[in-house]
Amino acid sequence: MKIDCRNGDTVADALKGQNILLTPCGGRGSCGKCRIQTLAGEWLPPTGDERRLLSSEELAQGIRLACQARGTGLCEVKVLFQTDEMHIQSAHGQLTGPLRKLRRDMDGKYGFTADLGTTTVVAQVWRGDGSLLGERAMPNPQGAFGADVISRIESALEGRGQELQDLAAGCLDELIKEACRQAGISPGSLEEGVIVGNTAMLTLLAGEDPQGLAVFPFEPGDYFGGWYGAQDLGLGAAGARIHLPRCIAGYVGADAVAAALAADLDRPGPVRLLGDIGTNGEMFLSLNGKLLCCSTAAGPAFEGGGISCGMPGIGGAISKVFLQEGQLKWETLGGTPRGVCGSGLLDAAAAFQALRLLDESGLLVKDGEPQPSMEIGDSKIALTQRDIRNLQLAKSAIRAGMETLLSRAGVLPEQVETLYLAGGFGSCLNPKSAGAIGLIPPRLAPRAEGLGNAALLGAAAILLREEGRRRALAISKEAVHLELSQDPDFMERYVEHMMF
Amino acid sequence: MDDIMLEISELLQKGRAPLVKEKVQQALENGCSPKDILEQGLLAGMDVIGEKFRNNEVFVPEVLIAARAMNNGIAVLKPHLAAMGVESAGCVILGTVKGDLHDIGKNLVKLMLEGKGFQVVDLGVNVSAEQFVKAAQEHDADIVCCSALLTTTMTEMKSVEQALRDAGLREKVKFMVGGAPVTQAFADSVGADCYTPDAATCAEEALRLCRA
Numbered sequence: 133m134k135i136d137c138r139n140g141d142t143v144a145d146a147l148k149g150q151n152i153l154l155t156p157c158g159g160r161g162s163c164g165k166c167r168i169q170t171l172a173g174e175w176l177p178p179t180g181d182e183r184r185l186l187s188s189e190e191l192a193q194g195i196r197l198a199c200q201a202r203g204t205g206l207c208e209v210k211v212l213f214q215t216d217e218m219h220i221q222s223a224h225g226q227l228t229g230p231l232r233k234l235r236r237d238m239d240g241k242y243g244f245t246a247d248l249g250t251t252t253v254v255a256q257v258w259r260g261d262g263s264l265l266g267e268r269a270m271p272n273p274q275g276a277f278g279a280d281v282i283s284r285i286e287s288a289l290e291g292r293g294q295e296l297q298d299l300a301a302g303c304l305d306e307l308i309k310e311a312c313r314q315a316g317i318s319p320g321s322l323e324e325g326v327i328v329g330n331t332a333m334l335t336l337l338a339g340e341d342p343q344g345l346a347v348f349p350f351e352p353g354d355y356f357g358g359w360y361g362a363q364d365l366g367l368g369a370a371g372a373r374i375h376l377p378r379c380i381a382g383y384v385g386a387d388a389v390a391a392a393l394a395a396d397l398d399r400p401g402p403v404r405l406l407g408d409i410g411t412n413g414e415m416f417l418s419l420n421g422k423l424l425c426c427s428t429a430a431g432p433a434f435e436g437g438g439i440s441c442g443m444p445g446i447g448g449a450i451s452k453v454f455l456q457e458g459q460l461k462w463e464t465l466g467g468t469p470r471g472v473c474g475s476g477l478l479d480a481a482a483a484f485q486a487l488r489l490l491d492e493s494g495l496l497v498k499d500g501e502p503q504p505s506m507e508i509g510d511s512k513i514a515l516t517q518r519d520i521r522n523l524q525l526a527k528s529a530i531r532a533g534m535e536t537l538l539s540r541a542g543v544l545p546e547q548v549e550t551l552y553l554a555g556g557f558g559s560c561l562n563p564k565s566a567g568a569i570g571l572i573p574p575r576l577a578p579r580a581e582g583l584g585n586a587a588l589l590g591a592a593a594i595l596l597r598e599e600g601r602r603r604a605l606a607i608s609k610e611a612v613h614l615e616l617s618q619d620p621d622f623m624e625r626y627v628e629h630m631m632f
Numbered sequence: 633m634d635d636i637m638l639e640i641s642e643l644l645q646k647g648r649a650p651l652v653k654e655k656v657q658q659a660l661e662n663g664c665s666p667k668d669i670l671e672q673g674l675l676a677g678m679d680v681i682g683e684k685f686r687n688n689e690v691f692v693p694e695v696l697i698a699a700r701a702m703n704n705g706i707a708v709l710k711p712h713l714a715a716m717g718v719e720s721a722g723c724v725i726l727g728t729v730k731g732d733l734h735d736i737g738k739n740l741v742k743l744m745l746e747g748k749g750f751q752v753v754d755l756g757v758n759v760s761a762e763q764f765v766k767a768a769q770e771h772d773a774d775i776v777c778c779s780a781l782l783t784t785t786m787t788e789m790k791s792v793e794q795a796l797r798d799a800g801l802r803e804k805v806k807f808m809v810g811g812a813p814v815t816q817a818f819a820d821s822v823g824a825d826c827y828t829p830d831a832a833t834c835a836e837e838a839l840r841l842c843r844a
Contacts, residue, residue, distance in 0.1 A: 158783065162815055180816055286783045346784035347731025348758055494691050502689055517688040524691060617733040627736070630693050 133211060137203025140176075143168055144198040147211075148276050158278025158286070159199035161185070163437065166198040173207025233598040234262050241323045242315075244308050245591035247387060248272070248300060248329030248337060250281055250411060251435060251444075252556065254588055255307035257315045257322070262596055265315030268307040273299045274336070279432055280411055281332040285342045297339045301366030304337075308367070325362075325374040326595045328587050330385035330412065331355075334376050337365060348617070350382030357605060375601065377594055378608035381615075383427040388414040389608045390590025393600065395552045395583060397423060398607050402549035405534060407572070408586065409558035411435060413530045416611065417537045423611035424541055428533035428622075433526035434474035434557045439519045443471035445560065452562070453479035453508055455486060460509035469511040474557040475565075480508050480515055481523055482565035485632055492632050494524050524630045527571040532625035534573065536616060545573040554586035570629055636662065637672040640705065644677030647697030649704040656705040666712035670749070674705045678747030682832035685740075692736060695831075699743035706746075721749040722774035722842040725767045727759035728811075729788035734781035737811060737831065741777065744835035761788070761795035768796065768805055774842050777834070780811040789814075790822040806841045810834055 135146040144159050144166060157163035164185030171194070178191055179200045186195060195212070238260030246255040250272060257266040274296050277287045288296055304327070312319045327337070331352045335342045338360070344351045357378030365374060377386040391408050392398065397418035406416040411432050417424045436442030443449050448470030452463040460483055462469070462476070472480060484490035489498060489506055496503040496517050505516040538545060551572060553559055559582035567577030583589070594600040616622040636659045643651045652674075659669050681698045684690040724745050728738050735757050745752050753771050755763055768776050776796060780786035789809050796802050809824040810831075819827030826841060828834040 157813075160783070160813065160815060161817065162813065282783050289784065346782070348733050493694060495689060521688055521691055623736070627693050627696060630691060 134206065134208050135203070137173065137207050138205055140202055140204060142199055143196070143201050143203070143207075143209055144276070146203070146207075147198065157199075158280075158283030160283075161197060161200050164197060165437075167195055167212040168198045168201065169210040169212060170194040170196055170201065170203075171208040171210055174204040175207070176202040176204065234260065234596055235598050235600075238324070238596060242317055242321050243324040243326075243595050244311065244322050245325065245588060245595050246304055246307065246327045247585060247588040247591060248304065248327055248333045249387070249587075250284075250330065250333060251275070251279070253300075253303050253307060254585065255304060255311050256588065256592065257308070257311040257317070258592065258596060260596065264592075265317070266311035266313070268310040268314065270303060270307060273303050279435070279437060281330065282346075284336060285332055285346050288336060288342050289346060293336065293339060293342075296336045297366060300333070300337045304365075305367050323372060324595060325367075326591045327365075327374060327376055328385075328387045328390045328591045328594075330387055331379040331382055332385070334379065334386060338376070339366075345382045349615070352379060352382050355379050355608070356386060357608065375594065377591075377601075377604045380425060380608050380611055381427070381613045383412060383429075384414050384425050384611075384613060386604075386608075387587035387590075388416070388425070388427075389604050389611075390588075390594065391554050391583070391586035392416045392418075392423065392425075392590070392607050392611070393593050393604050394586040394590035395554075397421075398603055398610075403543055403547050404550050404552065405537070405548050405576070406552040406554060406583075406586075407530065407534060407558060408554040409434065409530055409561075409571075410555045411437075413533055415530075415533050415537055417541055417543070419541055419543070423607060424537055424614065425611045426533050426537055426614040426616050428529040428616060430526040430529045431522070433477070433522045436471070436473060438522040439472065439477060440516050441471040441513050441519075442477070443473055445473040445475070445556070449473035450476035450480070450508060450511060450513060451560070452476060453483045455483055458487075460487065462509050462511050469508075469513045472508065472513055472515070475561045476508075477515070477519075477523060478527075478561055478565040478569060478571065481520065481632075482562075482568040483508075484515075485568060490520065490632060494520050494630070494632055496520060523569075524632075527569060528626050528629040530571055531573070531629040532622055533616060535625050535629075536619060536622045537614065538573075539621065540614060545575045548576055549579065551576040551580045552583045552586070553580055554583040556585070558582070559584050569632055634672075636664070637668070637676070640669065640673030641677035641680065644674060644698055644701045644705065645680055647694065647701050649701040652701040653704045653708055656708045660708070660712065666709050666716060667718050670706070670709055670713065670718070674702050674709075675747055675749060678702050678744070682744055682747060682835065686830055686832040692740065695740055695743060699747070702743075702747065720751040721839055723751045723753065723771050724775045724777050724838060725753050725755065725764060725771065725773045726777045726779075727755035727764060728757040728779045728781075729785050729792065730758055730760045731788060732780050732782055732785035733757045734779070734811075737781065738779040740831035741779065741810065741834050744831045745777075745838060748835040748839050750835070750838065761791040764792050765795045765799045765801065768801055769799065773805055775806045775808055775838055777808045777810070777838070779809075780814065783813045786811060786813055786818065787822075789824070793823045806838075808834065808838065808841075 161181030254269040356376040379385045400421045404418045447466040450472045505514040507514040563577045563580035567574040
């Protein structure tokens with residue numbers, strides 16, 4: 133790939149806007165993931181961060197980090213790390229439940245829904261009778277500014293908010309157009325749309341100031357909940373009126389509200405727990421329809437970040453690991469193993485644990501000796517001790533969040549009838565492994581149920597269902613939000629559950 | 633006599649707080665010097681934990697448990713150490729910067745610093761630049777140490793450095809920074825004297841800075 137570095141740009145800068153997700157840590161030179169190989173051109177010498185994160189053999193082969201390597205003219209590189217072939221999970225097949233009692237005023241009309249996720253953006257086109265006509269997904273192009281919401285907020289605060297807004301709007305526009313083409317209708321015939329996303333994503337889409345989300349007490353400038361003209365959001369293609377559902381808190385957004393709606397958590401019934409597990413985990417506890425919620429920062433480990441061989445759930449990722457007659461077996465999502473995705477990571481840790489290769493404290497051991505790394509069967513892919521440490525931090529954040537919710541409500545884990553798991557990672561993981569390593573309370577493993585993309589499902593309910601919008605609003609206003617960052621009970625559990 | 637030091641060190645590494653307390657008491661009764669018990673028993677044990685933590689061999693929970701055992705032992709020693717006038721390695725003002733509430737990393741730094749014999753004034757989380765300066769003046773500190781876990785709050789470290797400068801403290805006080813998003817390049821950009829990627833290294837570098 134030829135790039136123009138005549139301004140002394142880094143490779144990442146030169147590639148920005150080309151929809152190649154290059155810099156998981158936002159270009160700070162801390163993650164070491166954005167590897168490229170220099171093929172031609174003049175280059176400035178490696179930075180301190182590159183020397184720390186790359187081996188001398190790698191540097192000798194011209195392998196550099198895209199966010200650090202600066203060219204001095206016209207250069208040529210090969211991108212070794214990219215995530216633009218994302219495996220996107222569809223919400224198909226689960227639509228019957230929430231779509232009862234459809235809105236009469238949408239009869240014969242068309243609308244769209246979209247989930248503006250930090251990692252993945254999905255749009256769907258619907259007919260008012262509840263038929264799904266088209267669906268398209270792509271990685272969030274804001275990923276060029278960093279994989280997590282905090283680095284995007286930081287970029288916006290540095291004056292790049294307009295770029296972030298344009299990227300989000302452009303991506304939604306394109307997906308809606310394509311989904312319409314698939315549906316065989318013109319984008320002009322869309323009358324209404326519902327866009328869900330976390331609070332930060334909606335704030336950036338609406339072009340509002342994210343300052344409140346950057347620092348404690350993490351209060352959003354706008355909770356949303358209103359209607360927008362397509363033009364206000366920079367969506368040329370979309371319908372005339374767009375609804376952004378109301379958020380609950382800075383880190384419990386409209387997507388979480390939609391997920392709670394999709395799981396019918398606001399209806400009376402048994403005790404239910406919902407976990408939307410990703411980089412940020414949002415959790416709801418329903419006590420006969422009364423809701424308690426919280427969020428915890430799990431970090432990017434479940435999406436491959438901070439894991440030496442971590443990768444998204446695409447071809448080549450080990451997604452399943454299990455024991456067969458005491459032997460460790462693995463499966464990939466097609467092709468030879470290139471790394472491990474979130475569900476594979478959980479399975480591998482659980483299998484190591486069962487084989488006593490991973491002790492209670494998280495130490496990799498073999499014949500009583502600590503090991504720097506451990507291969508997953510004969511896959512030639514290994515987890516390092518540091519990977520296990522990052523997994524411990526991530527799983528503990530989720531578990532501590534769930535248990536703090538339960539304890540505040542005075543509910544024991546065994547009183548929970550169903551644990552709904554939502555989100556790309558949440559609904560792909562094997563609950564048995566999640567229970568074994570303590571990501572979820574072990575007693576709840578047999579009662580876990582995958583919900584798929586519950587946020588998108590909830591968005592459809594808001595668009596199409598008679599009472600969808602009203603119920604979503606009620607959830608957002610009535611759910612009691614627990615702020616965990618100052619909760620000593622949470623901190624204690626967080627440390628406790630780092631153990632396996 | 634050395635056996636009991638080794639025993640204290642090993643019990644501390646296993647986090648056996650009540651036994652550490654008991655053995656420290658016993659060592660005192662046997663006539664061991666409080667300084668030796670501190671250095672060869674408690675701090676030696678914490679050193680091993682620090683080294684293992686840096687190598688990923690032990691993790692946050694073990695460090696916390698070992699530190700609790702150390703504090704149990706130090707509580708027994710304290711009156712004796714004070715009577716002997718044992719000097720601390722230096723005084724460190726520690727806190728997580730304004731807008732940031734993360735404290736696990738900061739707490740580990742505190743434990744490791746105490747494990748090296750520092751007097752640590754922990755200002756907690758969400759600490760403003762003014763509070764850092766005030767504490768540095770009040771305690772006649774040698775080092776101010778800032779932690780941040782968010783890229784949006786780590787910029788606050790620049791304000792702390794500036795505030796120390798404005799108060800005329802910068803000649804006297806060393807400024808250290810750390811936290812997951814902090815890099816050497818960032819530390820340089822805020823004018824820090826030192827950045828370390830982990831808590832154990834932080835304590836070692838702090839000792840080096842104070843002896844320099």
